[in-house]
Amino acid sequence: MSAITTAVDAAVGSGTEPPRRVFRQRTITRRGFTISVLAYAIALLFLLPYAEMIIAALRPHDQLLAPNLLPSHFSFSNFTTIWSTGFGGNLIESLEIAGGATGVVLLVAIPAAYYSARHRFRGRSLFLLLVLATQMLQPAAMLVGIQREFSSFNLPATLSLILVNAGFNLAFAVWILTAYFSSIPVELEEAAMIDGASRLGALGRVTIPLAMPGIVTALIFTFIAAWNEFIVALTLSLGLPQNHQPLTVAINSYIGEYSVDWGHLFAGSVIATIPVIILFAVIEGRVVSGLTAGSIK
C-alpha cells in the first residue's frame, strides 16, 4: 500500500496531473486494494481445510499423529496402498450411481421441462408445484420409508441408489431447464420446421443445442449431488461387500470401532474430490446464472 501512496504523492507533488483526478485515483486504488486483499484472504480460508486434508493424506506413517502443522517430509504411500482396500471398486460404484442418476434425470427432465416451457396444458401449475414440493423433501427425512420400500422392491443396491438420487435431484433439473427452454424463442423452432424439420428434429437440432449450457449445468449438479450423497448410500448399501460400496460409504468405513485409518481416509477423500473440482471448474461461470434461473423463474 505504501508504494501506491508514494506513487500518488509523487504525482501530486510533480503537479503534472490535475489534483482532483489524482485524488479519485488514489481512493479507488486503496479501496480496490483492501477489497482484493480481503477477498483473497477469505478465499484462502475456504481452501484451508482442504489443504489440511491433502497434508494429512501425505503424512508418512510414523508422523501421522505428530503434533505439528507440517510433517518433516511427504509420503505418497497412502495413495498407492489405498487400491488394495478395494477403493477402485468404490470409485466404479460411485461412477455408476452418479452417472446413472444423471442419465435418468436428463431423460426424464428434458421432455418434462420442454413441454412445460412450450405449452399451457391443464395441470401445468400443479405439475410444477409438485416438482417444487419435492425440493422441500430430503431423503434423510424419510429414510425409513425409502429403506422399507426399496427392500420390498428387491432391486440391486446400485439400481436403487440410481433411482433415489435421480428422484431427489429431478426438481432442480426441471426448474433450471424450464427456465432455459422458456428463454429460447419458439420462432427458431418454427423456422426449422418450415425448413422441413419434424417437431422432434427441431427440438434435437435447434432447441437442445441452444439449451446446452442449462443442460450441462443440470447434469453436473446432479452428478455431484449423487457422487457426494451419504445417508441413503449408507442405508441401501448395507449388504454390499466393502469393494462394491459407494465412495462416501467406503470412506466412512475407514473409521473403525477402536481406530481410524486416517491416512487412507484422507487419500480416498482427495481422490474422490478431484473429479468434482474439475466438473465445478467447467460450470463456475454458470453457477450464478443457473441459480438465478432456478430461483427467480
Added chain:
Amino acid sequence: MTTQQPRLTYRPALHKRVALSLRPLVWIGPAIALIAVVVLLPVVVLIHASFQNIASDGFVVGGAGWSNYNSLWHEPALKGVVFRTVIWVVAVVGVTVLISLALAQLFNQRFPFRRAARTALIAPWAASVLMTALIFRWALDPYSGAVNVILHALGLVKMGSNTADWLGNPTWALVWMMIVGIFVSLPFTTYAILAGLQTIPDEVYEAARVDGAGSWRAYLAITLPLLRPAILVATTINVINVFNSFPIIWEMTRGGPGYETSTTTTFMFILKQAFIGESAAMSVVNFLLVIVVVLLFLRATRWKEAVDA
C-alpha cells in the same frame, strides 16, 4: 414464454378430447412417475411404518396404533434433542445468511482474479460434507489436531488436556459442528445472493446517489429489499438442508456422548438400528416440523409479496 394456444371453438369427439388431454402425459409422465415412486411413495410407507410394530430385522409383527408415538414421547432424550435441533437450525442458518450477505457484497466488487477467488468459495460445496466434517474432526484431535497445535502455540490451550478435547465436551462439540455447518452452507447461500445482486440494475444505485444516499443507506434502502427473493429462497433451502443434516454430526460425535449432541435427524438414525417403528414416528414428527417451520417462515416473511414484486 409461449403464446397462448388458440381457444378451440368446436367441441371435438370424446376420444379425441381424451387423447388431447393425455398428450402432456407423454412428456411429463416419466417425471411424475419418478417423483411418485421415489419421493412420494416413501412418505406413505414411512407414515404406515410409524403405526406398525416392526422387529429390528425389519419384519412386521403387527399393528401398533399410536404406541410408537407414545414411546417416542416418553423418550427421556427427546426434549433435549428437539431443543437442540431448533438451536442448530436457527444458529446455522441465521449466521450463514448474515455472513453470506457480506461475502456476496465483497465478491460482487471488481478486483483482479475475481473468478479464481470466487471458485475457491465453492470448495466446501464441491467436497462432500462428510469429508469436510472428517477434516474438522481430525483438526480438533486433542493430541495432534492442527487447531490445537495453533491454539497451543498461542498459549490458549494445552495439548492433550481436557480443554483440547473439543468434541468430548457436548457444548463445544455443538459449537464446532455449527461452525462446520455454517462453513458448508456458505457457498450456496453466497452464490444465491450473488445471483440476486446481479438482477439489480445499476441505474437504481445511480438514482440513489443523485438523491444523496450514502452507500450504507443505499444498501439498506435498495439492495436488501431487492435481494428479498434471493434471501428467501436461500434461507428456505438452507433451513431444509440444515434440519436434515446428518453427516456433520454423525462423523464428528455420532450424536454423543449419550444423545447430547444429537438432532432429530441423527436421533432418528440411531433409533432406526433397533426400533424401526419408533424411528419412523420420529421421522414423521421431523417431517411435520420441517413443513411447519418452512410455512411459518414463508408466512412471516410474506414471501408472496416478494415473489409478486
